[in-house]
Amino acid sequence: MDHPQGGATSPPTVVALVAVAFLANDVPDAQPAELAAASQYVDDSVAAMPDVTRAGVRLASGAAYLVLSLLGGSPYRRQSRASRSHVAGRVAAVSLPVLSELNRLSRGLALVSIYEQRFRNGSL
Amino acid sequence: MSRHVDALVVGSGPGGAVTARALAEAGLDVLVVEEGDWVDPGSVEPYSVEQMQRQYRGGGLTAALGRPSIAYTEGCCAGGGSEVNSGLYHRPAAQLLADWSRAFSIDDLTPAALEPHSALVERELNVSARPAGPLPESSHVLRRGAERLGWTGFDVPRWVRYTDVDGAVVPQRQTMTRTYLPQALEAGAELWTSSRVVKIHVDGARGSSLDVVRRSGGHQHTERVSADNVFVCAGAVHTPALLQRSGFRRNIGSNLSVHPTVKVVAEFDSEINAPADLPTYQVKEFGSWLSLGGSASRPALIALALSESWPDFGEALDRWRRQSVYYAAIQSVGRGTVRALPGFADPLVTYRLTRADAERLRTGLARLIHLMLAAGAVAVYPSYANAHRVRDRLEAAEVVRRFTPAAASLMTVHLTGTAPMGEDTTRAAVNSFGRLHGLDNLYVNDASMLPWAPGVNPQGTLMAVAHRNVAAFLAGAGASASASASSRTRT
Numbered sequence: 001m002d003h004p005q006g007g008a009t010s011p012p013t014v015v016a017l018v019a020v021a022f023l024a025n026d027v028p029d030a031q032p033a034e035l036a037a038a039s040q041y042v043d044d045s046v047a048a049m050p051d052v053t054r055a056g057v058r059l060a061s062g063a064a065y066l067v068l069s070l071l072g073g074s075p076y077r078r079q080s081r082a083s084r085s086h087v088a089g090r091v092a093a094v095s096l097p098v099l100s101e102l103n104r105l106s107r108g109l110a111l112v113s114i115y116e117q118r119f120r121n122g123s124l
Numbered sequence: 125m126s127r128h129v130d131a132l133v134v135g136s137g138p139g140g141a142v143t144a145r146a147l148a149e150a151g152l153d154v155l156v157v158e159e160g161d162w163v164d165p166g167s168v169e170p171y172s173v174e175q176m177q178r179q180y181r182g183g184g185l186t187a188a189l190g191r192p193s194i195a196y197t198e199g200c201c202a203g204g205g206s207e208v209n210s211g212l213y214h215r216p217a218a219q220l221l222a223d224w225s226r227a228f229s230i231d232d233l234t235p236a237a238l239e240p241h242s243a244l245v246e247r248e249l250n251v252s253a254r255p256a257g258p259l260p261e262s263s264h265v266l267r268r269g270a271e272r273l274g275w276t277g278f279d280v281p282r283w284v285r286y287t288d289v290d291g292a293v294v295p296q297r298q299t300m301t302r303t304y305l306p307q308a309l310e311a312g313a314e315l316w317t318s319s320r321v322v323k324i325h326v327d328g329a330r331g332s333s334l335d336v337v338r339r340s341g342g343h344q345h346t347e348r349v350s351a352d353n354v355f356v357c358a359g360a361v362h363t364p365a366l367l368q369r370s371g372f373r374r375n376i377g378s379n380l381s382v383h384p385t386v387k388v389v390a391e392f393d394s395e396i397n398a399p400a401d402l403p404t405y406q407v408k409e410f411g412s413w414l415s416l417g418g419s420a421s422r423p424a425l426i427a428l429a430l431s432e433s434w435p436d437f438g439e440a441l442d443r444w445r446r447q448s449v450y451y452a453a454i455q456s457v458g459r460g461t462v463r464a465l466p467g468f469a470d471p472l473v474t475y476r477l478t479r480a481d482a483e484r485l486r487t488g489l490a491r492l493i494h495l496m497l498a499a500g501a502v503a504v505y506p507s508y509a510n511a512h513r514v515r516d517r518l519e520a521a522e523v524v525r526r527f528t529p530a531a532a533s534l535m536t537v538h539l540t541g542t543a544p545m546g547e548d549t550t551r552a553a554v555n556s557f558g559r560l561h562g563l564d565n566l567y568v569n570d571a572s573m574l575p576w577a578p579g580v581n582p583q584g585t586l587m588a589v590a591h592r593n594v595a596a597f598l599a600g601a602g603a604s605a606s607a608s609a610s611s612r613t614r615t
Binding site: 026027041044045048049050051052053089092095101104105107108109111112113114115116118119124 | 172173177181182183185186187189192193399422423424425426427428431432434435438441444465468469470472509533
């Protein structure tokens with residue numbers, strides 16, 4: 001399976017799917033190539049995380065993925081981009097101990113990737 | 125057949141590099157084992173995502189768990205933290221040394237005892253003030269605010285060489301890969317990068333043997349190395365973790381001390397952002413318990429600082445050239461732990477902020493916003509969940525009132541204290557010169573041995589103490605040249 005909205009690299013993990021879901025809501029003008037690169041960056045970063053943090057982020061993303069699917073009325077992967085963005089906005093606004101913190105981490109990674117890309121290519 | 129060396133140094137950061145150079149110059153057969161890679165100085169953009177991926181542990185995504193968790197960063201490359209930190213230099217304060225000595229019964233840790241070692245570090249790293257001329261705008265903001273408020277501050281000396289490039293003053297940081305490590309290698313030390321010491325087996329007077337996992341081309345294998353003496357310099361998280369995995373637990377890993385930090389993005393009506401460097405002016409009006417200064421501010425890092433209130437703050441990023449990230453860092457009363465977990469490569473790190481810490485952070489945030497407004501900020505964006513933009517003192521008061529550490533993205537650098545030095549064996553893990561209590565040939569010589577975070581960048585202090593300790597080792601071991609002689613050769 002392709003990375004979200006683009007690149008034909010390895011399949012994105014649930015962490016990357018959730019991070020890109022938040023990103024689509026946070027940066028609505030993000031281009032498919034930017035989202036694909038962000039997805040890859042999130043996956044690479046999660047792979048490099050310390051064991052305990054990585055386990056926590058995966059758990060939190062799994063929970064967020066379930067909520068995204070429930071709120072969207074269908075498995076997240078099958079939802080339209082507009083639906084994804086809408087439900088991601090609702091989930092991002094929820095504040096739960098630990099889980100929200102860990103999801104903020106993956107969401108922050110995606111933001112970092114987008115703005116690093118834009119800085120490097122001079123589009124900021 | 126296993127390899128044998130006189131001394132094995134675990135880690136090549138400021139503590140390890142000082143240790144390795146002194147031992148090699150004294151004629152010992154020295155092996156330095158570094159978990160990260162060698163990255164040529166200047167080959168990655170400072171504060172970039174690439175740097176995070178190549179030179180930071182865990183890609184910069186390490187955190188001490190707690191309520192709230194505190195993100196921390198550690199270098200993981202040849203040269204360690206010196207390759208990625210700000211390069212700000214402070215000599216250890218006399219009061220700090222006295223407090224440490226009293227609390228942990230440390231022998232001979234006085235300004236006079238450290239003076240020659242500090243002087244050596246300053247020469248070797250070219251510690252210097254910025255050349256005369258205007259401060260960069262992101263630093264000038266801090267000075268302007270401080271002057272208008274009558275607060276004390278100064279442009280902090282750095283271990284850099286300043287060069288003039290087309291009329292601009294460009295700092296080149298004198299990291300370990302530019303200074304001590306090449307000198308250690310020149311003196312005969314060997315450096316294994318991409319190699320991790322997983323366990324130390326102490327074998328009494330005969331020395332120690334170590335299991336070293338070496339990575340190469342996607343493969344890894346384990347080598348056994350024996351050493352007469354082992355110096356663990358893997359940083360305040362991985363030094364205690366390695367010692368614990370090796371069976372040493374007494375007073376190890378239970379006294380983690382950091383500088384919790386809260387941040388804001390400040391926006392001005394003219395361009396101030398310097399993506400490749402960071403502000404070097406610091407406000408020191410409040411003693412060591414609170415420092416106000418500036419952080420790296422590439423757009424991606426500004427985005428991260430704004431992300432806690434992204435729906436309201438995200439649009440501000442369009443004006444990133446007029447923005448920079450500033451911080452309030454506190455000396456924390458709280459403490460944390462580092463615990464090696466069976467089956468996990470990385471230890472569990474926790475930190476517990478106290479109520480006093482929370483109040484210090486709130487006060488720090490208030491003073492930081494006050495400083496920015498006094499400097500002429502047109503808007504200040506606090507980095508905590510659901511914060512509001514601040515444009516005047518009235519809004520500042522409300523934002524400070526609503527602040528809770530649990531809502532903030534706290535971060536820290538300057539981790540210390542996880543194998544504290546001293547003669548008080550009820551509290552200290554190593555003696556006054558870094559030798560593990562109860563053992564003859566196992567030493568700690570990095571930030572782990574500093575009893576608590578000093579309120580300033582600890583690299584200068586750490587390097588001076590590391591010089592002192594390795595000098596004591598060489599003098600005591602009767603090596604071919606004493607460390608004082610080693611120091612003298614560089615005087």
